[in-house]
Amino acid sequence: MDAFSSEPIVKARNAYILQDQNPVLSKVNFDIGKGEFVYLIGRTGSGKSSLLKTLYADLPLRAGEISVAGYHLEEITHKEVPYLRRKLGIIFQDFQLFLTVR
Numbered sequence: 001m002d003a004f005s006s007e008p009i010v011k012a013r014n015a016y017i018l019q020d021q022n023p024v025l026s027k028v029n030f031d032i033g034k035g036e037f038v039y040l041i042g043r044t045g046s047g048k049s050s051l052l053k054t055l056y057a058d059l060p061l062r063a064g065e066i067s068v069a070g071y072h073l074e075e076i077t078h079k080e081v082p083y084l085r086r087k088l089g090i091i092f093q094d095f096q097l098f099l100t101v102r
């Protein structure tokens with residue numbers, strides 16, 4: 001059995017993502033297979049960071065279902081969030097990744 005034939009590691013079903021009361025993304029559906037490498041591209045303000053924030057449970061999922069590494073974000077508890085995040089590796093775009101060397 002190859003990696004792609006197992007249950008998706010990330011699964012979104014009819015998910016709605018809001019910032020405050022403003023809808024950012026609606027009816028989001030996708031699967032990411034174990035070991036799959038994917039890009040998320042879109043113009044500034046289109047909701048890429050909002051979607052990722054939802055995946056690491058920094059932004060609440062307002063409707064629909066998303067599972068990440070076996071955690072169901074529509075019902076995740078505050079206590080479970082650190083365990084979810086232990087399964088993820090995240091590099092933030094505003095993080096100081098480069099040092100200036102003189």
Ligand SMILES: Nc1ncnc2c1ncn2[C@@H]1O[C@H](COP(=O)(O)OP(=O)(O)OP(=O)(O)O)[C@@H](O)[C@H]1O
Pocket residue numbers: 019020024042043044045046047048049050051
């Ligand atoms: N903390 C916040 N409070 C309210 N609205 C927000 C917040 N963060 C983002 N938004 C709004 O949500 C929408 C999506 O923004 P988001 O940051 O997810 O886009 P992005 O695709 O990551 O953009 P960029 O390419 O600039 O990083 C935008 O309209 C933005 O103004």
Ligand SMILES: [Mg+2]
Pocket residue numbers: 048049050
């Ligand atoms: Mg962003």
